[in-house]
Amino acid sequence: MKTWLKNPLVTWTANEHDAAGGVVIENDVILELVSGAEPVGAYDNTLDVSDCVLLPGLINCHHHFYQTLTRAFGPALNKELFEWLTTLYPYWAGLDEECIRVSTTTAIAELWLSGCTTAADHHYVFSNDLTNAIDVQAQTATELGARVVLTRGSMSLGESDGGLPPDKVVQDAETILRDSQRLVDEYHDNNMIQVALAPCSPFSVTTELMRDSARLARELGVLLHTHLAETEDENDFCIDMFGKRPLDYLEEVEWLTGDVWLAHGIHFEDSEIQRLGAAGTAISHCPSSNMVLASGICRTKELTAAGCPVGLGVDGSASNDASNLIQEARQALMAGRLRYGSKSVTHEDVFHLGTTGGAALLHREDIGQIAVGKKADLALFDLNDIRFAGAGDPLAALIMCGAVRARHVMVSGEWKVKDGELTGVDEAAFIAEQKAVARRLTG
Numbered sequence: 001m002k003t004w005l006k007n008p009l010v011t012w013t014a015n016e017h018d019a020a021g022g023v024v025i026e027n028d029v030i031l032e033l034v035s036g037a038e039p040v041g042a043y044d045n046t047l048d049v050s051d052c053v054l055l056p057g058l059i060n061c062h063h064h065f066y067q068t069l070t071r072a073f074g075p076a077l078n079k080e081l082f083e084w085l086t087t088l089y090p091y092w093a094g095l096d097e098e099c100i101r102v103s104t105t106t107a108i109a110e111l112w113l114s115g116c117t118t119a120a121d122h123h124y125v126f127s128n129d130l131t132n133a134i135d136v137q138a139q140t141a142t143e144l145g146a147r148v149v150l151t152r153g154s155m156s157l158g159e160s161d162g163g164l165p166p167d168k169v170v171q172d173a174e175t176i177l178r179d180s181q182r183l184v185d186e187y188h189d190n191n192m193i194q195v196a197l198a199p200c201s202p203f204s205v206t207t208e209l210m211r212d213s214a215r216l217a218r219e220l221g222v223l224l225h226t227h228l229a230e231t232e233d234e235n236d237f238c239i240d241m242f243g244k245r246p247l248d249y250l251e252e253v254e255w256l257t258g259d260v261w262l263a264h265g266i267h268f269e270d271s272e273i274q275r276l277g278a279a280g281t282a283i284s285h286c287p288s289s290n291m292v293l294a295s296g297i298c299r300t301k302e303l304t305a306a307g308c309p310v311g312l313g314v315d316g317s318a319s320n321d322a323s324n325l326i327q328e329a330r331q332a333l334m335a336g337r338l339r340y341g342s343k344s345v346t347h348e349d350v351f352h353l354g355t356t357g358g359a360a361l362l363h364r365e366d367i368g369q370i371a372v373g374k375k376a377d378l379a380l381f382d383l384n385d386i387r388f389a390g391a392g393d394p395l396a397a398l399i400m401c402g403a404v405r406a407r408h409v410m411v412s413g414e415w416k417v418k419d420g421e422l423t424g425v426d427e428a429a430f431i432a433e434q435k436a437v438a439r440r441l442t443g
Contacts, residue, residue, distance in 0.1 A: 002026045004034065004043040008054040008380070010394045012348075013370035014355045022049065025376045028413035033372060049380055052407055053394050055351070056370050057117025057377030058325045059358025061284035062225075062263040062313030065107035065121045065137065066095055069438040071321035081231045081293050082203075085164060088318060092125045093169050094441055100136040106434045108146045109425055110323040111314075112416045115379030115406040117147060118358070118367055120284075120313070122225060122263070124153025124200040125169050131179070134195075138187045144425070147377065147411055149362060150187065151198035151225045152180045156209045162241065164203045173209045177216055184220045192412065194362070198225040202249055203237045210253035223259050223363065230264035231295045247272045256281060261361050263313065264289075265303065266296040273299065277306025282361040285353060287331040288322070289315035297339050300332075300353070311358035312350070326381070326403045329354045333399055347399040376413040379406050 003025045011019040013033070021034030024043050032039050070076065076087045104121075111119050123133050134150050141148045157163030158170040180197050188195040197217045199205040210226075217224045229235065229246050238246045247268060250256050258280030265283035268276065276283075285298045304310050314320050314328050329350045336345035359368025366375045381403050383394055391397035409417035416423060 001045070002031060002041075002043040004039055004046045005049050005054065005378070005380075006046045007048065007050045008052050009050060009383070011054040011370065012351060012395050014056050014352065015369050015371060017371055019054070019370055022054065023370060023378070025410070025413055028376050030370060030372055030374050030376055033370065047408075049408070051384065052380040052382050053398060054370070055115065055379045055381070056355045056368055057379050057409065057411065058115045058329070058354040059311060059362070059368055060111055060116050060119040060314055060325050061261065061311035061358050061361050062286055062315055063107060063119055063121045063323065064123065064316035064318070066092065066100060066103045066123060066125065066133075067316035067318035068103045068106045068110070068323065068434065069099060069441050070318040073318060073442060076318065079293075080233070081295060082164065082233050084293060084319070089166050089169060091442055093127055093166065095125055095127070095130050095133070097130065097132070097136050099437055099441055100130070100133045101140050102430065102434050102437045104137050104140040105144065105425070105430050107317065107323050108141065108144055108148070109422055109427065109430065111325060112409050112411070112422065113405050114324040114326045115381065115409060116325040117377035117379065117409065117411045118149070118362070118364075119146070120149035120151065120196075120225070120362065122151045122153050122198050122200075124155055124198065124204075126154070126171055127169050134183050134187075138193055141193060145192075145411060145414055145416070147192050147367075149194040149196060150183075151196040152183050153198040153200050154180075154209065154213070155200050155204040156206050157204050170204075173206065173212065176209060177212060180213065180216060181220065184222055188220075188222060194222070196223040196225050201227040201234070202241070202246060203234060207242070207253060210255065214254045217259065223261065224255060225261050225263070226255070227264060228262040229267040230290075231293075232267055235267055245272070247275065251275075259363075261309075261311070263315070264295065264298065266290060266298050268299065270302070273302050273306050273308075276303065277308050280307060280309070282309040282311065284311050284313040284361065285332060286313045286315035287335040288328055289319040291331070291335070292319050292321070297335050299339070300336060301340055301344070309357060309360035310353060311361040312353040324404065325354060326398065326406070330399050330402055347396045350399060351395075376410055378408075378410045380408040382407040
């Protein structure tokens with residue numbers, strides 16, 4: 001079946017190609033970019049999108065799906081990172097399979113509604129009662145038809161050994177590495193589900209596990225992910241614990257490479273940014289979370305200029321406190337202008353963070369752009385809401401006027417949002433379930 005998405009108000013392809021007349025989709029790929037009045041090739045049906053802006057599906061490079069259960073959570077409000085984490089760890093220790101299934105559904109659905117078609121999740125909380133969280137996520141994502149990168153997070157450095165997390169949510173290295181290999185073998189398919197290895201952070205994982213995870217990932221041919229340089233407290237921790245700054249520690253454990261992406265990456269010195277760029281190490285910029293926790297503003301322009309792929313992430317829904325990627329792009333614009341000035345960061349710059357930057361970060365050549373042969377991952381936004389009344393430039397309006405909800409979203413050729421509503425998912429039902437599970441988890 002060939003479908004022509006006909007005559008969008010504007011098409012932003014994220015490249016030099018012209019698709020003013022829309023695109024033709026066949027199965028899960030883009031078959032033709034329409035630059036004239038009609039497609040050159042045949043098509044079976046059409047969808048009139050003349051009141052919509054057509055974009056490549058947005059790519060979310062860092063999230064914690066389970067945190068949708070503890071957003072705007074009273075005891076954790078108005079805190080910075082370390083205190084915020086130690087407040088929430090005891091609640092997260094109670095996660096079970098139902099929590100993971102429900103929160104994964106909620107996060108994916110919320111991201112779809114915001115125009116996101118690929119989501120990377122970092123799950124690192126495991127306990128004796130929850131050892132199979134990634135399996136539950138993989139099963140849920142498969143049932144939903146979601147494109148995800150599931151990172152097998154880990155914490156092995158508990159409070160008793162000088163780490164931040166309580167001992168009841170850490171695992172031993174052998175268990176972590178064995179399970180990491182199992183998950184890659186079982187789920188990593190490089191299309192709808194990718195698996196990456198993701199020790200949580202320098203303050204929650206041993207040096208040995210960081211190094212062994214890197215070596216295992218390279219043996220298996222998968223990417224690596226962790227938090228780094230998020231706060232000055234983390235820098236101080238690394239100096240106290242390891243006698244060196246986070247980036248020097250990263251290099252010591254064999255992570256300063258091009259198969260690694262880092263969440264946040266805020267507190268790097270100029271020379272460190274050059275080292276990151278030379279290595280091709282990628283950064284997920286998470287502006288909302290960085291603002292909520294007062295962590296700082298990522299130096300995106302310097303990182304990009306140095307050679308780092310830079311993508312966009314909503315981070316956890318307990319530190320954002322939402323899973324809305326089009327809103328995150330607006331936050332990236334505002335944070336960028338605050339740092340660099342209003343002439344130096346444009347709406348197209350942040351769209352690139354959310355598309356081509358994310359694709360490069362994840363080493364994906366088949367997503368992040370509208371081009372022939374790319375995956376049919378597309379987002380369409382209309383400008384019919386009152387917030388857009390009087391807007392001039394339709395593409396800029398999505399960012400400047402604060403778009404919230406997509407009109408249509410397609411993932412791998414399948415509609416996940418149609419006319420502003422989720423398809424195949426009972427939104428009211430899973431919201432009610434999410435609320436009930438959140439109440440149970442937080443007491």
